[in-house]
Amino acid sequence: DTAVSQTPKYLVTQMGNDKSIKCEQNLGHDTMYWYKQDSKKFLKIMFSYNNKELIINETVPNRFSPKSPDKAHLNLHINSLELGDSAVYFCASSHGDRGFRRETQYFGPGTRLLVL
Amino acid sequence: GQQLNQSPQSMFIQEGEDVSMNCTSSSIFNTWLWYKQDPGEGPVLLIALYKAGELTSNGRLTAQFGITRKDSFLNISASIPSDVGIYFCAGRGGGSQGNLIFGKGTKLSVKP
Numbered sequence: 001d002t003a004v005s006q007t008p009k010y011l012v013t014q015m016g017n018d019k020s021i022k023c024e025q026n027l028g029h030d031t032m033y034w035y036k037q038d039s040k041k042f043l044k045i046m047f048s049y050n051n052k053e054l055i056i057n058e059t060v061p062n063r064f065s066p067k068s069p070d071k072a073h074l075n076l077h078i079n080s081l082e083l084g085d086s087a088v089y090f091c092a093s094s095h096g097d098r099g100f101r102r103e104t105q106y107f108g109p110g111t112r113l114l115v116l
Numbered sequence: 117g118q119q120l121n122q123s124p125q126s127m128f129i130q131e132g133e134d135v136s137m138n139c140t141s142s143s144i145f146n147t148w149l150w151y152k153q154d155p156g157e158g159p160v161l162l163i164a165l166y167k168a169g170e171l172t173s174n175g176r177l178t179a180q181f182g183i184t185r186k187d188s189f190l191n192i193s194a195s196i197p198s199d200v201g202i203y204f205c206a207g208r209g210g211g212s213q214g215n216l217i218f219g220k221g222t223k224l225s226v227k228p
Contacts, residue, residue, distance in 0.1 A: 004158075041202055043159070043218040056215055090158050104149065105216060107158035 003027050004108035006091050012114045013081055021076045021111045023091030030095060031055075032074035033105060034066060037088040049074050081115045088112050122205050122219030129195055130227050137222040138189040139205035148181050148188040149206040149216070159204055163190070195226050 004025045013019055025032060033056075034046040048056035052068040063079040074091060091108040122139045129135060139148070147166055151159035163174050165181035165188060172179055178191045188207070192199055205219040 041153075041221050041223075043204065043206075045215060048215065092158075104161060104164050106161065107151075109158045110156075 004091055004093055004106055006089075006108040006111050008111060009109065010112050010114075012116065014116055015081055015083060017081050018077070018079045019081060019113075020078070021089055021091075021113075023074050023076070023108055025072055025091075025093040025106075025108075027093055027106065029093040029106075030071060031093060032068065032071075033092040033094075034074065034076050035090040035092060035107075037090060037110070039087070043090070047074075047076075081113075083115050086113055086115045120205060120207060120217050120219040122222055124222055125220070126223040126225070128225045128227065131195060131197060133195055135192040135195055135199070135224060136189060137203060137205075138187060139207070139219045140187045141207055141209070142186075143209055144185040145188075145207035145209050146185070147208045148179070150177075150179050150188070150190045151204045151206060153202045153204065153221075155201070162203075192224075195224075197226050197228050200224055200226050 007022050011019060031050045033048045035043050036046055037043050045058055046060045047066045049068045051071055065077045066074055068074045088110045090110045092105040094105045119142045120139050149164050150162045152162050153159045162177055163172050163179040165172055165179055168181055168185045169183050170181040176193045181188055188205055202221040202223050204221050206216045208216050
């Protein structure tokens with residue numbers, strides 16, 4: 001019954017490795033997002049996809065590449081992991097249509113990434 | 117770019133007390149949202165505000181969208197231990213689609 005789910009919950013890896021985080025939503029939403037939360041709990045948007053199409057790409061290193069195989073999934077692939085990538089990554093989703101419902105985003109439980 | 121100032125950064129209160137926190141923006145927002153994040157979890161939506169002046173309640177929580185559209189507050193009445201967590205405001209102005217900007221959070225601690 002989970003609305004927005006992410007895997008894995010924890011990810012510990014070595015510098016230089018490539019890793020992926022998966023996200024799925026069963027809310028029927030058209031728009032999905034990736035956020036990064038740093039150690040000070042600051043939440044910042046990284047990417048936004050609407051109907052499998054990239055609509056927001058904030059200043060994020062191109063080592064981060066989102067992939068949306070369908071409306072219900074938005075995965076995040078990270079190449080050549082660096083120490084500074086350690087953070088909690090949250091997936092979120094919202095209705096993609098015009099109007100107020102678009103603004104309300106529902107978050108997944110987060111993936112805690114630790115790069116050693 | 118747009119910035120959100122959320123205050124206070126942290127609060128330590130006694131169970132039963134009322135709590136108030138607020139956010140101000142450097143520019144006009146069209147939407148204000150309030151989220152709560154429990155340790156080890158993702159943010160959970162508490163209240164959504166879509167119109168200037170709107171006052172909305174959700175149980176013991178009340179939030180208002182400021183008339184100037186540059187601020188919002190969240191009140192929690194008669195706090196209980198499970199209110200502990202980090203509360204985030206989030207807003208969206210004109211421009212980028214669905215691009216929410218988050219405040220830095222208010223960490224609430226409640227002493228039983």
